[in-house]
Amino acid sequence: MTDAEDAGTAEVVFRSDVTVELVKCSAEDSDVLFAARVSTKGEQSLEDVHADPSRSTGLINYLLRDRHGSPFEHSTLTYYVQAPIFVFRELMRHRVASYNEESGRYRELRPVFYVPGEDRRLVQEGKPGAYRFVEGSPGQHKTVTQATRRACLEAYAAYREMLEAGVAREVARGVLPVCTYSSMYATMNARALMNFLSLRTRRDNAQFASYPQREIEMVAERMEEEWARVMPLTHAAFDANGRVAP
Amino acid sequence: MTDAEDAGTAEVVFRSDVTVELVKCSAEDSDVLFAARVSTKGEQSLEDVHADPSRSTGLINYLLRDRHGSPFEHSTLTYYVQAPIFVFRELMRHRVASYNEESGRYRELRPVFYVPGEDRRLVQEGKPGAYRFVEGSPGQHKTVTQATRRACLEAYAAYREMLEAGVAREVARGVLPVCTYSSMYATMNARALMNFLSLRTRRDNAQFASYPQREIEMVAERMEEEWARVMPLTHAAFDANGRVAP
Amino acid sequence: MTDAEDAGTAEVVFRSDVTVELVKCSAEDSDVLFAARVSTKGEQSLEDVHADPSRSTGLINYLLRDRHGSPFEHSTLTYYVQAPIFVFRELMRHRVASYNEESGRYRELRPVFYVPGEDRRLVQEGKPGAYRFVEGSPGQHKTVTQATRRACLEAYAAYREMLEAGVAREVARGVLPVCTYSSMYATMNARALMNFLSLRTRRDNAQFASYPQREIEMVAERMEEEWARVMPLTHAAFDANGRVAP
Amino acid sequence: MTDAEDAGTAEVVFRSDVTVELVKCSAEDSDVLFAARVSTKGEQSLEDVHADPSRSTGLINYLLRDRHGSPFEHSTLTYYVQAPIFVFRELMRHRVASYNEESGRYRELRPVFYVPGEDRRLVQEGKPGAYRFVEGSPGQHKTVTQATRRACLEAYAAYREMLEAGVAREVARGVLPVCTYSSMYATMNARALMNFLSLRTRRDNAQFASYPQREIEMVAERMEEEWARVMPLTHAAFDANGRVAP
Numbered sequence: 001m002t003d004a005e006d007a008g009t010a011e012v013v014f015r016s017d018v019t020v021e022l023v024k025c026s027a028e029d030s031d032v033l034f035a036a037r038v039s040t041k042g043e044q045s046l047e048d049v050h051a052d053p054s055r056s057t058g059l060i061n062y063l064l065r066d067r068h069g070s071p072f073e074h075s076t077l078t079y080y081v082q083a084p085i086f087v088f089r090e091l092m093r094h095r096v097a098s099y100n101e102e103s104g105r106y107r108e109l110r111p112v113f114y115v116p117g118e119d120r121r122l123v124q125e126g127k128p129g130a131y132r133f134v135e136g137s138p139g140q141h142k143t144v145t146q147a148t149r150r151a152c153l154e155a156y157a158a159y160r161e162m163l164e165a166g167v168a169r170e171v172a173r174g175v176l177p178v179c180t181y182s183s184m185y186a187t188m189n190a191r192a193l194m195n196f197l198s199l200r201t202r203r204d205n206a207q208f209a210s211y212p213q214r215e216i217e218m219v220a221e222r223m224e225e226e227w228a229r230v231m232p233l234t235h236a237a238f239d240a241n242g243r244v245a246p
Numbered sequence: 247m248t249d250a251e252d253a254g255t256a257e258v259v260f261r262s263d264v265t266v267e268l269v270k271c272s273a274e275d276s277d278v279l280f281a282a283r284v285s286t287k288g289e290q291s292l293e294d295v296h297a298d299p300s301r302s303t304g305l306i307n308y309l310l311r312d313r314h315g316s317p318f319e320h321s322t323l324t325y326y327v328q329a330p331i332f333v334f335r336e337l338m339r340h341r342v343a344s345y346n347e348e349s350g351r352y353r354e355l356r357p358v359f360y361v362p363g364e365d366r367r368l369v370q371e372g373k374p375g376a377y378r379f380v381e382g383s384p385g386q387h388k389t390v391t392q393a394t395r396r397a398c399l400e401a402y403a404a405y406r407e408m409l410e411a412g413v414a415r416e417v418a419r420g421v422l423p424v425c426t427y428s429s430m431y432a433t434m435n436a437r438a439l440m441n442f443l444s445l446r447t448r449r450d451n452a453q454f455a456s457y458p459q460r461e462i463e464m465v466a467e468r469m470e471e472e473w474a475r476v477m478p479l480t481h482a483a484f485d486a487n488g489r490v491a492p
Numbered sequence: 493m494t495d496a497e498d499a500g501t502a503e504v505v506f507r508s509d510v511t512v513e514l515v516k517c518s519a520e521d522s523d524v525l526f527a528a529r530v531s532t533k534g535e536q537s538l539e540d541v542h543a544d545p546s547r548s549t550g551l552i553n554y555l556l557r558d559r560h561g562s563p564f565e566h567s568t569l570t571y572y573v574q575a576p577i578f579v580f581r582e583l584m585r586h587r588v589a590s591y592n593e594e595s596g597r598y599r600e601l602r603p604v605f606y607v608p609g610e611d612r613r614l615v616q617e618g619k620p621g622a623y624r625f626v627e628g629s630p631g632q633h634k635t636v637t638q639a640t641r642r643a644c645l646e647a648y649a650a651y652r653e654m655l656e657a658g659v660a661r662e663v664a665r666g667v668l669p670v671c672t673y674s675s676m677y678a679t680m681n682a683r684a685l686m687n688f689l690s691l692r693t694r695r696d697n698a699q700f701a702s703y704p705q706r707e708i709e710m711v712a713e714r715m716e717e718e719w720a721r722v723m724p725l726t727h728a729a730f731d732a733n734g735r736v737a738p
Numbered sequence: 739m740t741d742a743e744d745a746g747t748a749e750v751v752f753r754s755d756v757t758v759e760l761v762k763c764s765a766e767d768s769d770v771l772f773a774a775r776v777s778t779k780g781e782q783s784l785e786d787v788h789a790d791p792s793r794s795t796g797l798i799n800y801l802l803r804d805r806h807g808s809p810f811e812h813s814t815l816t817y818y819v820q821a822p823i824f825v826f827r828e829l830m831r832h833r834v835a836s837y838n839e840e841s842g843r844y845r846e847l848r849p850v851f852y853v854p855g856e857d858r859r860l861v862q863e864g865k866p867g868a869y870r871f872v873e874g875s876p877g878q879h880k881t882v883t884q885a886t887r888r889a890c891l892e893a894y895a896a897y898r899e900m901l902e903a904g905v906a907r908e909v910a911r912g913v914l915p916v917c918t919y920s921s922m923y924a925t926m927n928a929r930a931l932m933n934f935l936s937l938r939t940r941r942d943n944a945q946f947a948s949y950p951q952r953e954i955e956m957v958a959e960r961m962e963e964e965w966a967r968v969m970p971l972t973h974a975a976f977d978a979n980g981r982v983a984p
Contacts, residue, residue, distance in 0.1 A: 023280075023292060026272035026322060034269075035431050039349035042356070042429045046269060046326065067691075067700050070585075073344030074433045076272060076322040080292065085827075086842070086912060093562075095833040098319030098435065103285035104824070104916075105869075105951060110288070116909055124906035131843075136905065143903040144910075151896035151913035158889035165881040167874065168862035170951050171854055172882075174824060175889035178842075179912035183288045185281050187320045187435075189344065199559075208559050213843060213908050313937075313946045316831075331581075332596070332666060339808075341587035350578070350670075351623075351705060362663055370660035377597075382659065389657040390664075397650035397667035404643035411635040413628065414616035416705050417608055418636075420578060421643035424596075425666035445805075454805045459597060459662050515772075515784060518764035518814055526761075527923050531841035534848070534921045538761060538818065565836030566925045568764060568814040572784065590811030590927065595777035602780070675780045677773050679812045679927075681836065 012156060013110075014149060015181065016117030018215070019082035020222035022230075027075035027190055029233040032060055035071035057233055064237045069246035072191035072234065077227060079186050083219055084114040086178040090200075090216045096192040101184035104173040108163065113152040114179040116144055120214060131211055152177055190231060194238055195245035197224055207242030258402060259356075260395060261427065262363030264461070265328035266468035268476075273321035273436055275479040278306055281317035303479055310483045315492035318437035318480065323473060325432050329465055330360040332424040336446075336462045342438040347430035350419040354409065359398040360425040362390055366460060377457055398423055436477060440484055441491035443470055453488030504648055505602075506641060507673065508609030510707070511574035512714035514722075519567035519682055521725040524552055527563035549725055556729045561738035564683035564726065571678050571715055576606040578670040579708045582692075588684040593676035596665040600655065605644040606671040608636055612706060623703055644669055682723060686730055687737035689716055699734030750894060751848075752887060753919065754855030756953070757820035758960035760968075765813035765928055767971040770798055773809035795971055802975045807984035810929035810972065817924050817961055822852040824916040825954045828938075834930040839922035842911040846901065851890040852917040854882055858952060869949055890915055928969060932976055933983035935962055945980030 033056055037045035063071055081091075092099055102109075116122065122136025122144060136144070155175045162172035188196070200212040200220040212220065228235040279302055283291035309317055327337075338345055348355075362368065368382025368390060382390070401421045408418035434442070446458040446466040458466065474481040525548055529537035555563055573583075584591055594601075608614065614628025614636060628636070647667045654664035680688070692704040692712040704712065720727040771794055775783035801809055819829075830837055840847075854860065860874025860882060874882070893913045900910035926934070938950040938958040950958065966973040 024272065024277070024320070026270065031270070031324075035346040038346050038429060038431055040352045042348045042353065045431075066702075070344060070346055074270070074324050074346070074431060076435075078277075078320050084912065085916065089823075089827065089830075092827075092830055093837070098316060099831070100281040100284050100316055100320070102288040106286045107288065114912060116912075120909070122905050122909055124908070131906075133906065140903050140905055144900055144905055147896035147899050148913055151893045154892040155889045155913075155915060158885035161885050162882055165878050167860050167878055167882055168869075168871065170862070171858070171860055174822065174852060174854075174917035175886055175893075175915045177893060177913045177915055178823065178918075180916075183284060185284055185291075185320060189322075189433075210558075312948075330666065331670065335577075335581065335584075338581075338584055339591070345585070360666060362666075366663070368659050368663055370662070377660075379660065386657050386659055390654055390659055393650035393653050394667055397647045400646040401643045401667075401669060404639035407639050408636055411632055413614050413632055413636055414623075414625065416616070417612070417614055420576065420606060420608075420671035421640055421647075421669045423647060423667045423669055424577065424672075426670075456804075516764065516769070516812070518762065523762070523816075527838040530838050530921060530923055532844045534840040534845065562836060562838055566762070566816050566838070566923060568927075570812050590808060592773040592776050592808050592812070594780040598778045599780065675776060677776055677783075677812060681814075681925075 011111070012153060013112040014115045014152070015112060016115060016120070018087070018218050018222065019080070020219055020226070021080045022077060022226040023080045023185070024078035025076070025230055027077050027227070027230050029056065029060065029231050031075045032063065032071045032190075032234060035074045036063060036068070060233050061237045061241070064234075064241045064246050067244070067246045069191050072194065072246060073189045075190045075231070076187060077190070077193060077230075079223055079226070080183070081186055081219060082181055082183045084179045084215060085182050087216045087219060088182055088184065089178070090213065091186065091219070094192065094196050096195070097186055097188035099184055099186050102182050104176075105170040108169055109159075109173060109176060109180060111156045112181040113148070113177065114181065114215070115148045133214070148179065152179065190227070190234060191246065193223065193227055196220065197238075198243050198245045201243070203243055205239065205243065207244050257357070258399060259358045260361045260398070261358060262361060262366070264333070264464050264468065265326070266465055266472070267326045268323060268472040269326045269431070270324035271322070271476055273323050273473070273476050275302065275306065275477050277321045278309065278317045278436075278480060281320045282309055282314070306479050307483045307487070310480075310487045310492050313490070313492045315437050318440065318492060319435045321436045321477070322433060323436070323439060323476075325469055325472070326429070327432055327465060328427055328429045330425045330461060331428050333462045333465060334428055334430065335424070336459065337432065337465065340438065340442050342441070343432055343434035345430055345432050348428050350422070351416040354415055355405075355419060355422060355426060357402045358427040359394070359423065360427065360461070361394045376455075379460070394425065398425065436473070436480060437492065439469065439473055442466065443484075444489050444491045447489070449489055451485065451489065453490050503603070504645060505604040506607045506644070507604060508607060508612070510579070510710050510714065511572070512711055512718070513572045514569060514718040515572045515677070516570035517568070517722055519569050519719070519722050521548065521552065521723050523567045524555065524563045524682075524726060527566045528555055528560070552725050553729045553733070556726075556733045556738050559736070559738045561683050564686065564738060565681045567682045567723070568679060569682070569685060569719060569722075571718070572675070573678055573711060574673055574675045575711055576671045576707060577674050579711060580674055580676065581670070582705065582708050583678065583711065586684065586688050588687070589678055589680035591676055591678050594674050596668070597662040600661055601651075601665060601668060601672060603644075603648045604673040605640070605669065606673065606707070607640045622701075625706070640671065644671065682719070682726060683738065685715065685719055688712065689730075690735050690737045693735070695735055697731065697735065699736050749849070750891060751850040752853045752890070753850060754853060754858070756825070756956050756960065757818070758957055758964070759818045760815060760964035761818045761923070762816035763814070763968055765815050765965070765968050767794065767798065767969050769813045770801065770809045770928075770972060773812045774801055774806070798971050799975045799979070802972075802979045802984050805982070805984045807929050810932065810984060811927045813928045813969070814925060815928070815931060815965060815968075817964070818921070819924055819957060820919055820921045821957055822917045822953060823920050825957060826920055826922065827916070828951065828954045829924065829957065832930065832934050834933070835924055835926035837922055837924050840920050842914070843908040846907055847897075847911060847914060847918060849894045850919040851886070851915065852919065852953070853886045868947075871952070886917065890917065928965070928972060929984065931961065931965055934958065935976075936981050936983045939981070941981055943977065943981065945982050
């Protein structure tokens with residue numbers, strides 16, 4: 001999915017994918033159980049965690065259905081993400097999470113740019129809030145690829161020119177496009193993650209419609225896969241209950 | 247430190263201490279390092295974590311001194327706490343944490359009450375915002391112990407009387423005093439914990455003065471001990487830099 | 493609804509109601525409009541606010557239905573609330589708001605206590621998460637009133653006894669019951685308020701069931717009345733769309 | 739400070755400044771007073787607000803010095819901001835505020851780009867966390883201006899080319915540089931604003947050193963001016979106490 005092109009000293013890379021890795025995680029279905037049961041069991045809630053699997057499933061399902069959100073907060077997942085800046089712009093609007101990102105002030109940014117892949121639907125129909133996307137023609141794909149590559153190469157050349165003239169990184173980076181890749185760590189609990197997923201994935205079984213941009217949905221889908229692995233009961237209940245964050 | 251007294255069917259307990267246990271934890275000094283280094287190293291920050299211990303100490307120290315707080319958020323600590331309701335009232339004012347508490351609506355509350363211990367300073371001098379506490383006389387201690395015990399026993403008798411008459415728990419509990427013990431799980435990251443500690447402990451080396459009530463300080467001290475064990479470099483830097491949350 | 497009783501030096505008051513006043517407010521339906529329209533109109537969104545009332549109604553309705561929450565945050569309401577401590581305990585669990593409350597450390601608390609009124613349903617049926625409340629018998633009402641009054645008078649006498657012995661307010665207040673009235677200012681934006689209302693009122697037209705304790709629902713109902721007056725379009729859309737916070 | 743250039747159908751604009759307007763505001767020094775005094779005065783705190791100006795100054799000063807932050811939250815300021823995307827990227831890292839921004843998905847972005855002005859220091863010295871900036875040479879200024887203009891014109895041409903080929907705005911905008919202007923509303927309370935100012939302005943009288951990028955400092959300075967006008971006592975106390983957010 002990546003493709004390199006020589007741009008003088010550095011090798012410019014064009015990618016169409018995102019990287020999402022779960023690098024650190026303290027999140028299990030049982031975290032929900034001890035937190036929920038403290039309300040009725042007090043000090044015994046922790047011993048009780050592994051007591052009865054079938055009742056556990058029922059409890060998690062009930063909490064999600066009736067929107068009791070706080071028991072889902074005693075868990076944490078840290079993702080390492082590589083994605084274009086325009087994706088990070090949307091991601092960081094979710095305020096109940098912790099972020100640390102690569103800095104364009106502290107390091108020279110690498111020439112890695114996003115160019116939509118073959119399967120990216122290019123044409124938008126409908127109106128704000130209810131867009132539908134349809135396939136682009138071969139001609140449109142070609143226009144996007146060529147125009148994007150050309151603009152990115154020009155931008156990167158301008159960036160390098162300024163750096164070589166001794167200009168500060170934070171000034172020079174102004175010309176870099178929002179499709180430049182950045183990288184960060186994002187940490188959140190399961191409740192915040194469900195909120196993110198409910199807004200940034202589009203699913204037919206969702207109780208509330210969402211129309212995320214495809215590129216952030218690619219990040220969300222990968223996050224969801226990783227999360228489903230570590231909290232399978234919670235994930236199943238989230239999906240079964242209309243994908244509404246509790 | 248506890249002391250039981252028969253109150254009809256249930257055994258009333260008086261305590262002067264708090265319980266704080268670190269029941270779940272994903273927090274190491276290295277969490278701070280990978281998060282901080284992503285700004286300058288991008289994708290290599292994770293491999294770099296264990297590279298150079300002495301530079302790690304320096305980095306953590308620099309972050310705390312100059313108040314770069316976000317790298318301290320990629321960690322999580324879950325405490326189980328038993329303390330009087332008046333302590334929980336203060337604890338829950340800290341909004342950057344997750345709480346689940348025993349419910350007076352969903353379960354019958356147990357008759358466990360706080361009575362100040364021998365070492366609790368009883369007499370307040372000074373003015374709001376800068377109180378000093380001095381020793382109480384033996385007579386004052388006796389007054390506190392007797393008045394507290396008497397009021398708690400009366401309150402609990404009234405609670406039981408209403409329950410036995412078939413009144414809902416959430417109505418009956420109105421009479422229970424704020425020194426009644428409750429229990430909860432509290433989850434927070436290291437940054438939020440430092441903020442809590444800076445406000446709820448009183449230390450001579452603190453850059454900003456705090457005057458916490460002694461009972462919440464007892465909880466804070468126990469939290470700090472547990473945290474110091476799992477993130478020793480961060481704790482040392484926090485203490486060395488005036489105990490200011492970054 | 494209040495009733496006083498002489499308790500030596502101070503007059504003990506028993507109340508069954510709550511006080512909620514909107515003391516400060518910068519919240520209009522038009523706040524939602526300029527915030528929402530900046531996404532499509534940029535710099536012209538502010539001029540456009542009063543352009544077309546019927547389209548405004550449609551826009552607010554759309555935002556609530558599809559859960560676009562951020563435009564509802566550019567507003568603020570400050571309430572002054574008097575309610576029992578057990579209500580404040582629940583209220584302050586809502587972390588997206590600002591609170592300042594009367595302090596039991598800095599002032600002597602006044603002897604005002606909550607006793608359930610004639611219309612308070614006293615008997616709980618069902619199970620956790622789905623309680624139903626039914627009328628109490630005259631005998632149950634009598635038990636509640638007498639037991640509550642007796643316990644509060646005893647508690648207050650113990651409080652006063654400790655204060656008169658020179659004991660600090662923060663120590664003495666331990667004996668006061670959770671039905672003691674406190675007072676505070678609570679400030680929040682319309683989005684946070686809708687979240688609060690969705691969880692703390694019980695309505696047949698709500699998409700998600702909530703089972704709040706009646707006393708916090710009394711506070712919520714009064715907050716909702718005040719808010720409906722200042723943001724009538726938003727309130728109507730909230731109610732028409734299942735009372736789900738966006 | 740702006741300068742236009744014909745780029746086919748649209749007129750490309752280069753600017754070196756930012757726009758910051760306080761468009762909505764419910765923030766006075768007296769908001770701090772009633773909130774702070776409820777702790778000691780309960781229900782009388784509101785009447786008391788205008789009682790004694792000299793004591794008010796003292797109270798605000800004390801709250802800031804000893805970091806009692808919550809009384810500063812019962813206020814709200816809504817700013818309209820036009821600034822480059824790289825500034826908004828930093829601004830939105832401040833999570834205790836509300837944002838609504840112009841959307842590159844819902845509207846065609848206008849060709850307005852940031853180019854550093856004559857007075858922008860271009861050359862960075864020192865190391866991460868403690869950068870110093872010094873004047874650029876005329877040659878460096880010329881390089882920055884020419885490289886930036888050229889790259890922006892190329893990027894905008896590519897953007898327009900894709901739009902004219904029928905490609906969706908959200909795809910085409912990938913090529914636009916982070917120096918493209920965007921616009922938004924940002925709402926926050928005085929406490930959050932002080933936190934923002936403490937981190938995004940560089941002042942000799944600051945207790946904790948900050949090294950903000952100049953462009954976000956330009957936004958911060960304009961926000962501070964507006965705020966100082968509406969809450970003069972609070973602003974003066976903030977500045978006198980080392981510009982530490984309480």
